[in-house]
Structures are given as structure tokens and as C-alpha cells.
Amino acid sequence: MNLVWLRNDLRLDDNPALYHACQQGQPVAVLYCITPTQWRLHHESPIKLGFRQDALNQLGQALAQRGIPLEVIQAARFDDLPGCIVDHCIQRGIRKLWFNEEIPVDERHRDQQVVEALSDAGVRYEMQVSDQILPQPVFNQQGAYFKVFTPWYRAWLKQLPEIGDCTLPEPEAIAPPLPAPAAIALPGSEPYRRDLWPADEQHALSRLTHFVQERRARYSECRDIPSINGTSGLSPYLANGLLSPRRCLQVIRQLATMDGWEWRDDPWLRELGWREFYRYLMIGFPRLSRNQPFKLQTRALQWERNEEGVVAWQQGRTGFPLVDAGMRQLRQTGWMHNRLRMLTASFLCKLLLVDWRIGEAFFMEQLLDGDFASNNGGWQWSASTGCDASPWFRIFNPTRQSERFDPEGQFIRTLIPELATVENRLIHNPPPALREQLGYPQPVIDYRQARERVLERFRVLT
Template identity: 45%
Template sequence: MKKAIWFRSDLRTLDNEALYLACQSESAPEAIFLVCEDTWQRHHWAPVKQDFLWRTLEVLNENLSALGIKLHIKNAGRFSNAGGALREFCKEHSIDKLYFNAEYALDEKNRDRAVTAVLENDGVEVSQHHGNLLIKPGMVKNQQGEYYKKFTPFNKRWRAVLAKEVDVTPLKPNSFPNVNTEPLPNISLKTEDSSHYPAGEDAALSKLGQFVGHSVETYKSGRDRPDQRHTSELSAYLAVGAISPVTAARALQQFSPEFPYGLPEGADTWLTELAWREFYQHLMDFEPRLSKGESFQRETDCIQWRDDEEEFKAWCEGKTGYPIVDAGMRQLKETGWMHNRLRMITANFLVKDLLIDWRKGEAFFMQHLIDGSFPANNGGWQWSASVGTDAVPYFRVFNPVKQSEKFDPQGTYIRNWVKELESVPDKHIHWPHEWLSKNQQNEYCPPIVEHKAARERFLATFKQVKHG
């Protein structure tokens, strides 16, 4: 039987269930990746993410060649062409069985159903696996057999399943006689330079080793400090699948013989972040409407959002007059990444201070994030906007100045990204306008909204929806 693996968001060789199984044969499987730029554009994929994905593919191509596996690249254009492209590929290479790892957003699920129908009609067996998660959807249910709508009970049950039913033994594919590495075809993508992120599986494993070996112990205490480096910096690698959550979990095993229990607080907190990632993937699988721009809390789709393009533009450009917000947005635009605490602060500001639809912010983030993952981004925005599952209560409105004082106390992060404020003393950095005026410095923009009044406006708007 001639086999093939269809790579998507799993661009690695280690702990790749579909690849591992495709290699359980006498001869090397074929490998294929479909470029679907039209769909990526519709899904708001950032140019920097597309560049990072392509560079990751180049590394994967070399790694597969060393295993004796040839990687084929086809330009399908859009998801709707995937069935035809894969049918042609399977005929050309006499493929009898195609393996792939599942994805859970609606368009991806529809694509996979259509591909399965096309190939099975041609006599090609299709084998779907769940190699991008530690625990597949459906395995974490409550006593009524339903999926969890709150994270805390999900996390508790998720860990119980992880302890009893998940084997994190490394999955290493068989190797075959080496093949010559051929360069990837020249496909023109709308990209932005991602070279500040080393690409590929080895780079991801190196970052994991650095984090677990040197930083995870301070993760809980330091992860909310954007002025310091306490995070794993693995999100972009997880988004394209250059590293598996199984690999990450296995790295934490060393800290406790009762894994996933008994972990030191830093490692335990990071495992919880992996659980959040899986929670949002499971929600996508169970609630297709989340892929259609709908809020999890249905009544909140009736909110009358303000359509203020000038204020939205100021938020996008990091010119709101709130230094911590502006620093986060400028970091995003310049690097394609933003610290998670800043993602919460900037999202909260857009929705609750400006009363602008969270979907506009969700799309803007995806258009710029190197680690853009639709389930995680959607879940994070719905949480911040108080419209999602397990969302922050609507009456909890971040005060951006207090957030700044708490998480960037010396203003180091602010000064790094808002250069107009480099000379402002620590005492005034979080709200610099009076100091700037006294010192006749007018390069920095004035605040576009008064927080207290904006908070009252938001609460009044939400109360109408929540309480009729």
C-alpha cells in the first residue's frame, strides 16, 4: 500500500501522529503541502505569519529529505480546490492511503470532509488523526456527557484525562534511504520579513529547552511583565505546528513523577496555558458558530457597537494617548507579536473604552500576528469583550493606567515602544500628559477618550443587553 501524509498546521517530524503512522510501511510515504493563499487572505493571515510558515516549510523539506521523504508543494489557491489537488496528487503517485492531523475551525472541517469524500470516491483511504492536541475533542466531557463551557472545570477534567489516557512517549518516524533535497517551488506570497524568528523544528525545540531549563520556574510570577522575558516564546511555533503540545508536556514531566500533578507552580501555570489552547480548539469543534463571527453568549450579538473609524485607526496605530495601549499596538505592528498581558489590555481598551466591535480587533490581530491562531485569538477576544465562554465579567473594565502601573512599573516597556516618551520620568510615564505640557513637549498624542466616562458608557450599553 502506497501512503502519503498531507501536512497543514503540523510542520514537524517529531510527535506528529499522522506522519508517524504514514511511515509504518516498507517504503517511504510521499508528503504534500497545499498553498491556499486566497483562503489565508480571507482568514486574515498576517504576511509575517505566511513568511514564517514558508521558512518553516523550507526546514521541514530538509528534515523530510533526511528521512527519505519527498515533500511536494502544490498551489491550490483556496480550500475549495483541495479535493481536486489531492485527487490529482494521489493519482500521480499511486497513493492508496492519505494521513492528516485534524483542524477544528469550520472552514477547515468542511475542507477535510470534502477531501475525504473526493478521495474515498476514488478508492483512496483517508486516515484522520489528532496530532495537534494532547487530548482530542470529545474526550473531555462533564458528567452529563457534554462539553465544558467553563475553563476551570475543563482544566480539572483535562488533567485527569491527561494523567490516565495520554501517552507522551516520543513519536519518531521511521527513516528511509535519503533523497536529495530539492528547493521549494517559487510561489509568490504576500509576506513580511519574519527572520527575527528562527524557523523550524530545531529552533522550536531549542526555545523549549531554554524555557524549561531556565525560565519556567519564574513563569507564574513574571509572565505578566512585558518589560521582562519570562514567557516561552513558543506561540508562533505552536501555530504552524513546528512543535507539538505533546513535546511541551513531555518536557514538564521531569518536574514531577505524578505528572500532570505535583508540578512546581511555574511549570503548573504553563501547563494551564497549554490547557487554555486546547480548550479553545475543543470549543471550535463543538460550536461551529464561533467560526462565523458569532459570540458564544448569544444575547451579546445584539450590542450596538460604535462605528468610529477615527478612534479605531488611532487604536490600530498606537495613538490613543494611553501609553501602555500604544506600546502594545506598536510592538504588534513592528514585530508581529505582542505580550499576552498587552493583548488583554489593548483588547479591553478597544471594546470597553471605545465600545468598538471586538470582531474588528480580532481581525486586526490576525492580520498582524506571527502566531495568529484562529481558535486562540477568537477565544481571547471573546474573553476580553465579555461575550465568550468563561469570559471576564462585563462589569470588570481594565483601567489602562492602573494596568500600566502594575505590570510595567518603571515604564521600561512603554519607553521601548513609544519613543516620544523616552524622557518622561517614572512618576509620570503611565499618564504623561500634564508633564509633557509643562515641559512643552507635544510629540505624543492626547488621549482620545476619558476612561471613567467611557467605562460608564460601556456598562450602560451592556446592562441593556444583559438585563433587558
Template identity: 40%
Template sequence: MRGLVWFRKDLRTLDNTALIQAIRDVSDSQHDNQGLMALFVVTPEQWNQHNLSPMQADLIGRRLVSLSEELKTLNIDLHVETVDSFNECPSLLTQLCARFNIEHVFANAEYEYNEVMRDEATQKALSARQVEFSLLADKCIFTPGTLLNKEGSYFKVFTPFKKTWLQRFCIEQSLVHKPKTLERNALFDENMLVSLDLSYPVVDSSKWHSDTKSVIAELRRFAIERASDYQQDRDFPAIDGTSQLSPYLALGMLSVRQCVARLLNGRHPEQLDIGEQTWLSELIWREFYQHLIYFEPKLCKGRAFVPWSDNLRWQGENAHLGKWQRGETGYPIVDAAMKQLNETGWMHNRLRMVVASFLTKDLLLDWHDGEAYFMNRLVDGDFAANNGGWQWSASTGCDAQPYFRIFNPISQGQKFDADGSFVKRWLPELKDVPTKYVHCPWLWTDFASLDYPQPIVDHKQQREKALQMYKDAKGNGS
């Protein structure tokens, strides 16, 4: 048998369900001309439509080079092809299958709407040419549809989802699987992929690893050295208290199974300490959002989860969006967070909530604008997690915070960056401001000497406007 394994956002050889199944099936065929090739499809137009960030694109390119080297050790070649969008994928796959006499295509299922439509069209095109197409469950520990409530429906609240997840989780199951080397491969020619042109804007991502060995080392280091302190440290942006593994999860350079297996290290979830349990909970949140987009494709089409929130009439000024994006709002914790995002492609999770609340409930601007900007900048951009986070903050999403919960950007800074060390790292113009005023510098007597803007809105006034805006929308939608 000749097979093709189609890589998407699952850029790893270790614990890759489609790859492992493909190697097994090809090896079992015992055919003299058996072979397996790997494929990645670059889709610049689709990436642009999905707001793929240039930094994430660069990481994809670097990762493909490393992935090619890792596949070589399994006697498999990686082919990289380019088409404009998902619409051309069925035609490309059928052409490749005809050219290389491929009988079976393997891929891991994705749950975003456009990706589902792409795979359905590919299935139809390959079936018409008698090529089998297998979509494997890989992205989640519990595949969407296998974790349901007592009524047989999907969970719309996180806490019971998590409770059921933990009840169903079996420590005895083998979480992580390694691929075997393909002993005979007629499609292997040892051509090394050295570099490639993605036909897409890129921004340097060298701060982030592209090889598996380094990524696994980061996971191990976090699990051993910092996971136990995660619960107490995770909300403080000046502390290196989070895993910063999200870029690798977003591109599938790490699987959630690898993370859970490393965290547990042979233990049951109940045996974890509070910090470890908190990080496990965050991994389960990622899975919760994957299940949501599977059951609610409207989320991939720009719709809010809560129907009445589609009635929100955003009242903010367009000029304020640019100031928020550039970190020029006059609220230091917001501005420092946006500077961090713009420079590094990553933002601390506590600050993601703060800046999202500020955009929607202080500036009264549409959460879609923030969602798109994040995807355009984040090296860890993941549609389900990003959409879920924004809708949670904007109180339009599933199990979101109540609309009347509005973060105060001053008190958030004072609580989670008390000495202003994070703010001063990203806003050096505030380095001489006394700690007492670092989160409200306009109250400092020497504020006029600073090269820093006045607040563009008054938080107390905007809070009242936001409450009325949400009340009006809810009233019109009930």
C-alpha cells in the same frame, strides 16, 4: 502500499501522528513498489480570507524549507502545491493520488469549520476513487469529544475542564513519539526544496526559528530556566518572563505534547511548582479553546458564544480604530503594546488583554475588528486562541470576564510597567517623562513639548458608556 501524508498546521516530523502512522503502514506493507510522499498545499485566497499575517506566511515558507530537509533524513520528499482555496483541495488530492498511484492519504484533524468542510469534501472525493483517507487525532492531548462533563456535554467553563484534564492525564503514557526512517521509498528522489514562492505577501520573520533543533532548544531553555518564575514574571512586559513559543505551537512546529513532556520531565503535574503549574494551565487553555470551536462551529462564523452579546450596538468612532491600530490613542501602555505588535508580530499576553479591553470597552468598537487585526499582524496567529482571547476580553465568550470588569489603561500600566521601561522602549518620545507621569503624560507640566497625542477618549466617561451598552444588549437578549 503507497501513501501520502498531508501536512497542514503540523509542520514537524517529531511527534507527528499522521506522519508516524503513514511511515508505519507503508513499512508494514512489504511491497516492492511501496512509497510515501509528503504534501503541503499553499492556499493564498484562503489565507487572505483567514487574515493570515504576512509574517506568519514568511515563517511558513521558511519552515517548509527546513521541514523538507528534515523529511529527507527519513527518505521522504516534500511536495508543495498551490491552489487558490480549500475548495480546490479535493481535486488536487485526487489528481496527485492518480499521478503517483497513492492508495492512502494521512492527515492530522483540524477543528476550524472551513478546515472540517475541506476534509469532508476531500474524504468524499478520495473515497469515490477508492483512496483511503485517515484523519488522525494529534492537535490536543485530549481529543475533542473525549473530555466531557457528568451530563455528557462539553465543558463551558475552564476550571472544571482543567480539573478533569488533570484527573484524566496519565503520567505513564508515552507523550512524544519519534518517526522511523522509511527504509524503502519508491517515491523518494532526493530533490531538495531550496526556496518557494508562496504567492502571498510576506514580512521578514527571521527573529523566529524555522528549524526543529532551535525550537526544541527554546522549549528546553524555558522549561529549565524560566518556567519556575513564570507565575510571578508573566504579567510584566518589560521582563522576558513568557515562553514565546506560541508561533511554534500555532504552526505545529511544536506539539502541546512536547511542551507538556518537557515541562513535566517525568513528574506528575501535582509535583510542579507554582510557576510550572501556571504555564501548564496556559497550555490547557489552548486545548480548551480547540474543544470550543469543535463543539461550537458558530465561533468560526463570526458569532459570539454568549447569544445576548450579538445584540451589542458598538458606538465607537471609526477613526479611532486606525489610531488604536497604529498605537496613537494617547494611552502609553496601549500604544506601546500596539507598536510592539506592529514591529515584531508578537504581543505580550497581559497587553493583549489590555488593548482588547481598551478597543471594546473604551473605544466601544467591535471585537471582530480587533480579532481580524491581530490575525493580520501576529506571527503566532491561531484562530481558536485568538478568537477565545478576544471574546474573553469583550465579555462575549465562553467563561469570559464579566462585562463590568473593565481594565483601566492607566492603572494597568502603573501596575505592570511601574517604571515605564516597556513604554519607553516602544515610545521613545516619552523617554524624558518622569516615572510618575509616564502612564498619564498629559498631566506632566511639559507635556506640550512632547510629540505624543492627548488621550482620544476619557476612560471614566467611556467606562460608563460601555456599562450601559452591555446592559442594553443583555436586556434585549434576555
């Protein structure tokens, strides 16, 4: 019997470990490990666990139809898994364990420990490279890791034709259907916005096709405007492994060939490139998985303790309308528009001068699409501590950002009902008396002073 250990790859489509295990002509079972203490340590959000729970239950049914049982074991932490998995393999008579690679350090360490325990117990294993468009890292001319996105992206694009379309189909039934499996409950899970992001692999695939066919062409024009549905909204599916990034590439290329445009110039592919770049950096610079900044000199940066400011930021009550709208979008939906992630992150670590790690953890605890590499990359970019990050002297002015990206205040009005009746001219920075009257807070900082303070703190590091 072959056992496929699924982790952050809860899908049938383009799942190398599952596909290849099913090709062996032997019975297959799938294993999922519940590790609640580890999840808490990793700040996994309750809604993300709710999403994952639904995804697992759906997958369990789809696997049962193919004659593959989904088995679940529970252990507190990753460190407890080697013993539990070996016991499970021995009890079930497993000859070989299959799994797809994961990148962050804790996950790699866990896999190493499991592999060692398996070989002691005489069980073979097969690791597949997964969740990366390009299986192997690309290096610069000196044979080192790239530290700037654009040259990395060029080198990465060059390699893609060579790998061709390596997506794999769903596995076929390998045995008669099994009875419907019992429902799995994940500890700590909470309801999420199922209406916006049903945890369903088929939905992810049709959303991908719809986006690439219908909306991709206007992506550059619309992607920065939060009031427009201009991005794909696929991040919860990519982050939880219901959708393979290679499938995204394959759909882009297929459509480009049919419609006669150049897939390499696609701005949406470039964003998938950022996702992969942050994963690449995690391999090359393991300190990123250890709470360390990419730019080591920024370890000396003096952060402020500002508990009141952090609470105002978390609650969407900083008195800066677009920042607050972004934070309320996060609280209400578990997702935030990319432009607002950049703005709210920059507000916390530049204008409030609060350590980016506090914001990074808070986002993970709230996001449906919380993804360690992308979140860490986004926070370090915003805090100017990261690889190819925003320059330290670039400080977003929240009022200017609001005038530029939500000129008529449409997005602000949807998320901040207190400001629903404020006219366009005033909505980006309502006068003090009007704020008072509407019950909307006064600004928690003076922008100019805050800007000078952060510039001074960074200047001494250079």
C-alpha cells in the same frame, strides 16, 4: 505509495500522520497545499506566511534526507482542493492519504470534502488526532460540554495520566537521501523577525527545554510584566505546528519527575490548558468559527463606528502609553505580551466600543502566532461575549494597568521613543503640555465617560 498531507503541523517530531505513514514499509511522499485566496479570507498575516515558508523549506530538506519528497500543489481556496488532491493522488499512484485532524469548521468541512472525493476515486485515507494534548473532548456530569474553564481543566488534568506519554519520535529514513529540494515560495509572504523566532523545529524544541528547565519556576512571578522576558515565547511554534503541545506536556512531566514537583500544579501547563480549552469550545460550539459570540444575547450589543479611534489604536497612538506600547510591539515584532493583548483588546471593544471582530481580524493580520481558536477566545474573553469571559462590568483602566504592570515605565520607554525621557511619576499619563512638547498624542477618549458608556450598553442586555 503513502501520501502525508501536512497543513498546520510542519514538524517531524510527534507528528502522528507522518510517523504512522512511515511505519507502513512503503515509500512515502509529503504534500503541502498552497491556498492563497483562502489564507486571505482567514486573515493569515504576511509574516506568518514568511515564517511558514521558512519552516516548509527546512522541513523539505529534513524530509529529503530521509528519502521523502515534499510536493506542493496550489489552489485558490479550500473548495478547490478535493479535485486537485484526487488528481495528484491518481498521477502519483497514491494508495492512502494520511493527515492530522484540524478543528475549526472550514478546515473540518474541507477535510470532509476531500475524504468524500477520495473515496469516490478509490483512495483510502487515515486521519490521526493531532495538535491536542487530550485526543477526545471531556464532558461534564450531564454529558454536555463544559462552559467554565476551571472545572473543565480539572476534568482534563484527570485524564492526562491515562493517556500517558503518547508522543512519537521523528520518523527514520525510509529510503536513500534525495537531492536538496527546490525552494518553495508562498504568495503574499513577507519577512518576519527571524532573529527572535527562527522558523526551525530544533530551535523550538531547545527553547522548550530551556524554558522548562531555567525559567518555568519563575513564570507566575514574571508572566504579567511585559518588560521581563518571563514567558516562553513559544506561541509562533505552537500556532504554526512546529512544536507539538503533547511534547510540551511530556517535557514538563519529565522534569517534574526528576526534580520532584507536582506537574499538575504547574501554572504554565494551565496556559497550555487555555489553548486547548478554546479548541475544545470550537468543537462543541461551531458558531464560534462563524463570527458568532458565545453569549448569544451579546449579538444585540450596539457597537460604535469609530474609524479614527480604530486607526489610532492600530498605530499605537491612542495617547494611553501602555496600550500604545503593546500595539507598537505587535507592529514591530508580530507578537504581543499576553497582558497587553488583554489590555489593548479591552481598550478597543470596551472603551472605544468597537466590535471585537474588527480587532480579532486585525490581530490575525499582524500576528506571527495568529491562531484562530486562541485569538477568537482571547477577543471574546476581552469583549465579555465569550465562554467564561471577563465579566462585562470589568473595564481595564489603562493608566492603572500601566502603573501596576510597568511601574517604572521600562517597557513603555522601549517601545515609545517619544516618552523615553519622561520621569516615572508622569509616564503613565503625561500632562497635556508635555505630550504636546514631545509629539505624543492626547488621549483619544475620556476614560470615565467611555467607561460609563460601555457599562450602559451592556446593562441593557442583562
